[in-house]
Amino acid sequence: MDLKLKVWRQASPADQGKFVDYQVHDISPDTSFLEMFDILNDELVEKGEDPVAFDHDCREGICGMCSMFINGHPHGPEKATTTCQLHMRKFKDGDTIVVEPWRAKPFPVIKDLIVDRSAFDLIIQEGGYVSATTGGVPDANAIPINKENADLAMDAAACIGCGACVAACKNASAMLFVSAKVSQFALLPQGKVEAKERVKKMVAKMDELGFGNCTNTYACEAECPKEISITNIARMNRQFIGAKLS
Amino acid sequence: MSKIDSRIPEGPLALKWTHYKEHQKLVNPANKRKIDIIVVGTGLAGGSAAASLGELGFNVKVFCIQDSPRRAHSIAAQGGINAAKNYPNDGDTIYRLFYDTVKGGDYRGRESNTYRLAENSNSIIDQCVAQGVPFAREYSGYLATRSFGGAQVSRTFYARGQTGQQLLLGAYGALSKEIKRGSVKLFTRREMLDLVVMKDGRARGIIVRNLFTGEIERHSAHAVLLATGGYGNLFFLSTNAMTSNGSAAWRAYKRGAYFANPCYVQIHPTCIPVHGDYQSKLTLMSESLRNDGRIWVPKKIEDAEKVRKGELKAKDIAEENRDYYLERRYPAFGNLVPRDVASRAAKERCDAGFGVGPTGLAVFLDFKEAIGRLGKSVIEARYGNLFQMYEKIVDDDPYQTPMMIYPAIHYTMGGLWVDYELQSTIPGLFVGGEANFSDHGANRLGASALMQGLSDGYFILPYTMQNYLADQISVGHISTDTSEFDEAEKAVNERIEKLLSIKGTETVDSIHKRLGRIMWDHVGMARNKEGLEEGIKLIRVLREEFWKNVRVPGSNKGVNIELEKALRVADFLELGELMARDALHRNESAGGHFREEYQTPEGEALRDDKDFMYVAAWEYAGDDKEPVLNKEPLVYENIEVKTRNYKTS
Numbered sequence: 001m002d003l004k005l006k007v008w009r010q011a012s013p014a015d016q017g018k019f020v021d022y023q024v025h026d027i028s029p030d031t032s033f034l035e036m037f038d039i040l041n042d043e044l045v046e047k048g049e050d051p052v053a054f055d056h057d058c059r060e061g062i063c064g065m066c067s068m069f070i071n072g073h074p075h076g077p078e079k080a081t082t083t084c085q086l087h088m089r090k091f092k093d094g095d096t097i098v099v100e101p102w103r104a105k106p107f108p109v110i111k112d113l114i115v116d117r118s119a120f121d122l123i124i125q126e127g128g129y130v131s132a133t134t135g136g137v138p139d140a141n142a143i144p145i146n147k148e149n150a151d152l153a154m155d156a157a158a159c160i161g162c163g164a165c166v167a168a169c170k171n172a173s174a175m176l177f178v179s180a181k182v183s184q185f186a187l188l189p190q191g192k193v194e195a196k197e198r199v200k201k202m203v204a205k206m207d208e209l210g211f212g213n214c215t216n217t218y219a220c221e222a223e224c225p226k227e228i229s230i231t232n233i234a235r236m237n238r239q240f241i242g243a244k245l246s
Numbered sequence: 247m248s249k250i251d252s253r254i255p256e257g258p259l260a261l262k263w264t265h266y267k268e269h270q271k272l273v274n275p276a277n278k279r280k281i282d283i284i285v286v287g288t289g290l291a292g293g294s295a296a297a298s299l300g301e302l303g304f305n306v307k308v309f310c311i312q313d314s315p316r317r318a319h320s321i322a323a324q325g326g327i328n329a330a331k332n333y334p335n336d337g338d339t340i341y342r343l344f345y346d347t348v349k350g351g352d353y354r355g356r357e358s359n360t361y362r363l364a365e366n367s368n369s370i371i372d373q374c375v376a377q378g379v380p381f382a383r384e385y386s387g388y389l390a391t392r393s394f395g396g397a398q399v400s401r402t403f404y405a406r407g408q409t410g411q412q413l414l415l416g417a418y419g420a421l422s423k424e425i426k427r428g429s430v431k432l433f434t435r436r437e438m439l440d441l442v443v444m445k446d447g448r449a450r451g452i453i454v455r456n457l458f459t460g461e462i463e464r465h466s467a468h469a470v471l472l473a474t475g476g477y478g479n480l481f482f483l484s485t486n487a488m489t490s491n492g493s494a495a496w497r498a499y500k501r502g503a504y505f506a507n508p509c510y511v512q513i514h515p516t517c518i519p520v521h522g523d524y525q526s527k528l529t530l531m532s533e534s535l536r537n538d539g540r541i542w543v544p545k546k547i548e549d550a551e552k553v554r555k556g557e558l559k560a561k562d563i564a565e566e567n568r569d570y571y572l573e574r575r576y577p578a579f580g581n582l583v584p585r586d587v588a589s590r591a592a593k594e595r596c597d598a599g600f601g602v603g604p605t606g607l608a609v610f611l612d613f614k615e616a617i618g619r620l621g622k623s624v625i626e627a628r629y630g631n632l633f634q635m636y637e638k639i640v641d642d643d644p645y646q647t648p649m650m651i652y653p654a655i656h657y658t659m660g661g662l663w664v665d666y667e668l669q670s671t672i673p674g675l676f677v678g679g680e681a682n683f684s685d686h687g688a689n690r691l692g693a694s695a696l697m698q699g700l701s702d703g704y705f706i707l708p709y710t711m712q713n714y715l716a717d718q719i720s721v722g723h724i725s726t727d728t729s730e731f732d733e734a735e736k737a738v739n740e741r742i743e744k745l746l747s748i749k750g751t752e753t754v755d756s757i758h759k760r761l762g763r764i765m766w767d768h769v770g771m772a773r774n775k776e777g778l779e780e781g782i783k784l785i786r787v788l789r790e791e792f793w794k795n796v797r798v799p800g801s802n803k804g805v806n807i808e809l810e811k812a813l814r815v816a817d818f819l820e821l822g823e824l825m826a827r828d829a830l831h832r833n834e835s836a837g838g839h840f841r842e843e844y845q846t847p848e849g850e851a852l853r854d855d856k857d858f859m860y861v862a863a864w865e866y867a868g869d870d871k872e873p874v875l876n877k878e879p880l881v882y883e884n885i886e887v888k889t890r891n892y893k894t895s
Binding site: 130 | 316319331
């Protein structure tokens with residue numbers, strides 16, 4: 001396949017940045033999207049140009065590191081797929097592909113397609129855990145948990161923290177990310193003890209960091225590579241109201 | 247006197263760890279605040295250790311290469327974590343888990359360490375459940391388990407096909423709690439480029455590069471813990487993440503830490519086969535699939551040829567014309583033999599001309615019988631995300647047609663040599679998780695890597711590091727303004743400047759791919775003397791070419807990904823030679839190390855217990871000198887050493 005790429009290039013956080021056009025040729029349809037970028041970068045290096053900086057690591061859809069905004073969609077056009085698992089067979093020969101970084105104020109661009117997502121770590125640090133210290137815990141089977149809740153907790157816990165939900169949202173809201181973690185613990189007995197403090201602190205931090213509000217466009221759910229459900233946001237809202245009222 | 251002293255506590259095997267804890271030295275709470283600890287890596291071992299040490303009250307500085315500690319490659323582990331809970335009442339005990347692990351490792355691991363690992367396994371499950379890790383559960387509400395290779399009990403706990411992710415997020419939660427509390431300070435996007443060892447021989451700091459700014463930073467501490475994973479990416483193509491590398495361990499080796507058993511590399515039998523030159527990594531399909539999937543190739547060589555040409559489909563081959571070769575060769579364990587055995591058996595069939603797929607380097611993993619027996623929905627619930635991942639990569643539906651799989655580099659059992667306390671030969675340098683060599687012998691069983699990472703981090707290092715630190719309370723803050731730090735930083739800067747100044751014609755990746763090819767062909771699944779000698783020559787030639795002709799564009803300022811890769815590949819080009827050298831010296835076959843000259847008439851690995859029942863711990867002697875071989879004899883007092891037998895129970 002031959003493709004035309006319009007790629008966002010930005011030398012540093014302070015640089016204004018711009019789109020630059022590239023051509024890639026003879027790309028196999030079995031190539032992954034990131035491997036297509038590897039090929040482009042190899043050519044750029046051979047020509048003595050600066051390769052495109054992008055985040056990636058596991059390349060199997062679980063680490064949450066990759067983060068390209070492709071043709072107007074975070075992680076590209078294929079549903080429930082991270083950029084690293086997207087393959088060129090989903091495109092047509094001769095296509096033009098536009099590639100940008102995540103665009104959101106709390107995720108500043110560092111270089112080209114790399115953004116800084118430390119804001120997510122700061123939100124988790126406010127209480128996205130059960131404060132059990134190492135040792136001194138009961139036997140694992142001492143707390144039976146009904147399978148339905150355990151499965152729902154796992155659905156929420158499958159979030160990879162990539163930030164696609166924020167990139168997809170016109171308000172740059174982090175509600176889906178935060179609610180996935182709040183929900184996981186709201187559904188489990190282990191999480192109940194700290195439930196009220198958790199939801200209040202995590203929401204406050206999210207607001208403080210400049211993430212926007214949720215206006216129910218459902219874009220986050222539609223674009224989430226792990227199909228995290230919007231029902232988590234409803235659950236978090238109930239938790240939040242309950243915590244504020246008590 | 248050799249520095250090899252494994253410091254195994256006295257007493258019966260089952261009481262050694264208890265005995266150790268009863269007699270170790272402690273640091274009182276007020277003094278813990280005066281002690282700094284550096285932890286490099288935030289995977290299961292590093293993340294859990296940093297969190298636990300922070301909880302105890304030490305000042306911890308933790309470093310990771312990614313943008314968040316949650317992204318360490320432990321996250322990609324799929325299948326599960328072993329523990330001797332015996333919840334299914336199927337006859338499991340701590341001893342049995344220990345025994346299976348030592349046997350699975352082909353009697354090349356240290357007995358006392360492996361026993362302690364099995365002993366800690368149950369506490370890990372308790373800890374993770376308390377953290378809210380959503381393990382799979384039965385309708386009763388109690389925890390579910392499944393089986394993995396090398397075991398006849400069901401002892402593997404799991405969270406769908408994302409067990410590593412969930413355990414890592416548990417450790418990340420614990421770490422985040424300590425960061426918030428102020429006991430742990432987090433440094434992201436930092437790569438360790440050297441270890442700082444003081445004149446008194448103690449490890450006291452590290453040199454890191456800030457991957458955003460390019461700045462070289464000095465960090466000091468009273469002790470350093472490396473939890474930097476394995477070196478499988480030496481082969482270019484592996485199941486490791488793209489940034490996984492061996493540099494931290496290699497730099498520690500060059501500062502005096504011994505490197506143990508580098509030739510023990512795990513080749514995982516069930517990965518998606520290589521399909522093109524542009525490919526950047528290989529993807530694992532979890533071993534758990536072997537619970538329900540049956541592995542086969544065509545019985546008739548002409549059928550295999552037709553399948554390769556696309557003239558015949560798997561479903562057109564009648565049952566009697568299929569060779570379920572693992573069930574045929576190993577009736578007692580069948581498809582659940584250990585990984586090294588399953589990988590070699592796949593290679594044997596493919597080399598003999600029975601392989602499938604366009605390249606002939608693939609075998610079928612078939613779920614038809616399981617789907618017929620259990621229904622599609624059960625299979626979907628068990629392995630749905632794996633099937634989905636397979637379909638995305640290969641563009642084929644494994645519910646309809648069998649998967650095609652082939653072995654790939656996955657894990658390194660070798661690593662920095664450590665004693666019973668997980669301390670290297672450099673005082674104050676501890677090593678945890680895949681980065682050390684200690685618990686898996688020559689082959690690791692499935693679902694044991696997660697167990698080891700968390701055992702080291704939650705339940706061993708917080709004790710043993712404290713024992714070391716007990717007499718460090720009056721040392722005071724360690725300054726970074728010393729000649730040792732100057733020297734280490736200067737060496738790092740010189741290496742970087744040298745790489746940037748070569749301005750050759752070969753990209754880093756192209757040299758890395760060539761190194762991977764040499765390793766796979768000469769130091770891969772089957773090795774022999776001539777091939778290894780040739781491999782060493784080729785690695786040396788390639789290393790010379792790298793330093794003359796590599797092209798690293800850009801500068802040391804800001805993000806420079808080619809420079810990052812070049813620094814890693816430079817170290818792989820040295821580590822690869824040590825791996826080949828270790829494989830050449832070990833004139834036997836054991837676990838993941840298979841020497842063609844040493845096999846039984848049936849093609850099984852043939853150990854030489856008389857001459858090679860030892861850990862090979864290599865000592866750096868200088869770039870132009872051969873490394874020195876130190877031997878730690880392996881003594882088995884609680885297990886009868888036998889030839890591994892997976893044919894009869």
